[in-house]
Amino acid sequence: MPMNSPVRDDQDAARRRKRSIVLGLVLGALVVLFYVITIVHMGGDVAKRSF
Amino acid sequence: MSDVTVDITAQNAAPSWADPADAAGMGGQGSVEDYWALLKPRVMSLAIFTAFVGMAVAPGAIHPVLALVAILCIAVGAGAAGALNMWYDADIDAVMQRTAKRPIPRGTITPGEALGFGTVLAAGSVLLFGLAVDWVAAAILAGSIAFYLFVYTMWLKRSTPQNIVIGGAAGAFPPMIGWAAVTGSVDMASVSLFLIIFVWTPPHFWALALYKAGDYERVNIPMLPVVAGTDETRRQIWLYSLVLMPVTVMPWWFGAAGHAYLALAVALGAAFLVKAWRVYSVRDGEEANRAARSLFRYSILYLFLLFAGLLVEQGIVPLARNALGL
Numbered sequence: 001m002p003m004n005s006p007v008r009d010d011q012d013a014a015r016r017r018k019r020s021i022v023l024g025l026v027l028g029a030l031v032v033l034f035y036v037i038t039i040v041h042m043g044g045d046v047a048k049r050s051f
Numbered sequence: 052m053s054d055v056t057v058d059i060t061a062q063n064a065a066p067s068w069a070d071p072a073d074a075a076g077m078g079g080q081g082s083v084e085d086y087w088a089l090l091k092p093r094v095m096s097l098a099i100f101t102a103f104v105g106m107a108v109a110p111g112a113i114h115p116v117l118a119l120v121a122i123l124c125i126a127v128g129a130g131a132a133g134a135l136n137m138w139y140d141a142d143i144d145a146v147m148q149r150t151a152k153r154p155i156p157r158g159t160i161t162p163g164e165a166l167g168f169g170t171v172l173a174a175g176s177v178l179l180f181g182l183a184v185d186w187v188a189a190a191i192l193a194g195s196i197a198f199y200l201f202v203y204t205m206w207l208k209r210s211t212p213q214n215i216v217i218g219g220a221a222g223a224f225p226p227m228i229g230w231a232a233v234t235g236s237v238d239m240a241s242v243s244l245f246l247i248i249f250v251w252t253p254p255h256f257w258a259l260a261l262y263k264a265g266d267y268e269r270v271n272i273p274m275l276p277v278v279a280g281t282d283e284t285r286r287q288i289w290l291y292s293l294v295l296m297p298v299t300v301m302p303w304w305f306g307a308a309g310h311a312y313l314a315l316a317v318a319l320g321a322a323f324l325v326k327a328w329r330v331y332s333v334r335d336g337e338e339a340n341r342a343a344r345s346l347f348r349y350s351i352l353y354l355f356l357l358f359a360g361l362l363v364e365q366g367i368v369p370l371a372r373n374a375l376g377l
Contacts, residue, residue, distance in 0.1 A: 012079075012080070015081075019081075022083045033120070036116055040117060
């Protein structure tokens with residue numbers, strides 16, 4: 001198949017789209033993970049701090 | 052131990068980073084599945100499982116979220132090591148039947164992409180492990196990735212028939228890392244878990260190499276059957292199998308396992324020895340190949356059952372007892 005055929009372009013676009021979606025999901029999961037890790041490290045008394 | 056000098060022409064092969072695909076600015080063709088394959092998911096699953104057992108057996112407690120983070124970091128670190136290995140070994144992977152369909156030889160991922168992917172994942176997993184869980188465990192993870200890449204892949208694999216003996220240490224670290232994630236330290240019980248995988252690796256890989264010797268010969272990888280012959284390989288498999296038996300008893304000896312594990316280790320070990328003896332004594336024809344295949348397959352099941360036994364005895368049974376108030 002030629003390098004710049006329409007079929008190849010479509011396949012490339014589909015692959016890129018799937019890659020972008022998965023990368024977005026991974027980054028989103030990392031945000032949630034870092035948030036949860038922060039809460040775990042701060043512990044349950046974080047809301048009871050005396051300023 | 053065999054002491055064989057070999058002529059290594061593979062060492063002189065062009066480095067994989069000099070790939071024309073990178074030079075031409077190509078890339079971006081890899082699918083999600085290709086990147087997943089770069090992580091060597093089967094090897095990763097063994098690392099996850101043994102690390103989990105290390106955590107379950109270790110004395111002390113860890114927050115479940117941090118346990119999950121530890122497992123994630125170990126999995127990603129192991130995957131990163133796999134990706135970096137595929138980056139460096141792309142030249143020989145293309146020639147070997149077993150590895151020719153990996154993403155870099157197929158041309159879907161460029162060596163540069165694999166290098167970047169592996170490096171980012173390695174650094175990220177170690178950093179997250181240290182910041183969120185424990186720096187001792189993170190340091191062992193970093194050491195194991197570096198060992199796999201620099202000592203095994205870049206140095207030993209192409210230069211000595213003992214490559215798998217010393218290089219096997221990289222795959223033996225996960226239970227020790229899991230243990231350190233809980234305790235923040237290394238002690239004899241965790242070293243004994245390391246030693247089990249370390250001593251198990253040579254007979255496991257040499258059994259495979261016995262019936263895949265042609266593959267390694269084509270790419271000048273000095274696997275033991277290629278440079279020392281199959282008879283010497285069978286002898287080494289038998290010797291390492293003999294050493295493996297007392298090593299599997301060590302967790303019991305150091306108090307990390309009980310009598311149920313001991314009985315399991317002895318029973319599984321006896322079957323291992325029977326299969327290793329068959330490899331040693333049957334040397335010709337299809338029967339010999341069958342014996343090697345049988346040992347290779349059994350060795351995977353053996354390690355799984357050994358660690359599963361440890362997990363059940365030290366992790367699941369105490370948990371169930373607590374839950375039932377026994």
